[in-house]
Amino acid sequence: MDREPGLSVRLKLTLSYVAFLMVAGGLLLTVVWVFLLRYVPEVMIGSGPNRSDLQNAFVPRAAQMLVFLLVFGLVGGWLLAGRMLAPLSRLTHATRLAAEGSLSHRIRLEGRTDEFRELADSFDTMLARLEAQVAEQQRFAANASHELRTPLAITQTLLEVARNDPDRDNGELVERLHFVNARAIDLTEALLLLSRADRRSFTRERVDLSLIAEEATETLLPLAEQRGLAVKTSGETTSTIGSHALLLQMTVNLVHNAIVHNLPDQGTVWVTTTVDRQSAVLTVENTGQQLSSQVVPTLTEPFQRGTERARSDHTGVGLGLAIVKSITQAHDGSLTLAPRAGGGLTVTVRLPVAPPESDE
Incomplete structure (x- = not known):
């Protein structure tokens, strides 16, 4: 201007x-x-x-x-x-560097706490968050590009094979193209859902997590039965404020993750809802392979599947827990992952509890 x-x-x-x-x-x-x-x-x-x-x-x-x-x-x-006004010159210099794209610079104003010191510290904190966010976005963009490039490369290879061998049976080719295209669509939809959660562009309403947990488990029950797993749902009425669609997607992702990354047979998934102090708590726990404490924190990163998480028909696109994390943060909640002592994973989502309904 x-x-x-x-x-x-x-x-x-x-x-x-x-x-x-x-x-x-x-x-x-x-x-x-x-x-x-x-x-x-x-x-x-x-x-x-x-x-x-x-x-x-x-x-x-x-x-x-x-x-x-x-x-x-x-x-x-x-x-x-x-x-x-000397501190303002340092603030101006740091602002110009940030505007030019240099987010690693810090003011680090010396002296006792006063208005300028508080402003400089707040600016340094903002720069640190921006730098971390930009780095995360760049890493996410690189991973997303890689994941999207894979199905496109496979599709191109299959089409070249069909063009060079016109006498080949196209039934198998069409089936494989259908599978690859479906994965590309799933990945695109997951990226759009992740972007929607990050923008917080959704309508908030009163939601009962216990009903959402029942809906999610009923949806995925055929997949659990196919794998010989038992899904147990329990809990009390747990109300929060948020988007029903996003919270349902969050729960579906958690339950799907617990089913897919479980024992080959006779495994169990526990879905529990409780009210703890001022939090509405959703806990999804599953049996499975032993996970190290170093691997668990990385599972919420996009396209991270962890140990023993090989691709299969139901492994998803590597954004399940990343979407859960974004939806939780968009609802001002917290997400905690912990390995189970006997193998498997325990995921706990804490959301602000909804205020009591008025009698009017």
Whole structure:
């Protein structure tokens, strides 16, 4: 935005200091003059020339004092304003570097806590978060590009094989193309859902997590039975405020993850909802392979599948827990992952509990 040039803040502060000093000096001289006229006995001043002599002696000295205060105020005010505004120059420099794309610079203002120190620390915190967010977005974009490129490359290879071998049976080719295309569509939809959760562009309403848990388990029950797994759902009414569609997707992702990454047979999935203090808690626990404490924190990263998470017909696109994390954060909640002692994973989602419904 183009703006007309104006006075600098340093000059404005200097002029303010000078104006205040001149006014204070003028008031002081006025008080002295009034004191001399009112309280000095007439016998000492007399009349006529004596009062005139006092005026002739006082006014020039007063004028000289005002000139001295003017010069002193300009010089001292300029130096003082420069010293007070020195942190702003560092803030301006850091802002320009950030605008040019350099987010690694930090102000690190020294000294005790004051308004400038709080501003500088807040700016450093903002830069750190922006740098981490940009790095995460770049990493996510690279991973997404890689994941999207894979089905496209496979599709291109299959089409080249069909073109070079026209006598080949196309039934198997069509089936494989259908599978690859379905995975590409699933990945695209997952990316769109992840973006929607990050933007928090959804309508909030009162939602019961216990009903959502039942709906999610009923949807995925055929997949669990196909794998010989038992799904157990329990809990009390657990109300929160949020998007029914997103919270259902979050729960479906958790239950699907618990089913797919479970024991080959006779495994179990537990889905529980509770109210803990001021939190609505959803817990999904499953049996499975032993997970190390180093691997578990990485599972919420996009396209991270962890140990023993090979691709199969139901492994998904590697965004399940990343979507869960984004939906949880969009609802001002927290997500905790912990390995089970006997193998498997425990995922706990804590959301703000909904306020009691009014009787009206």
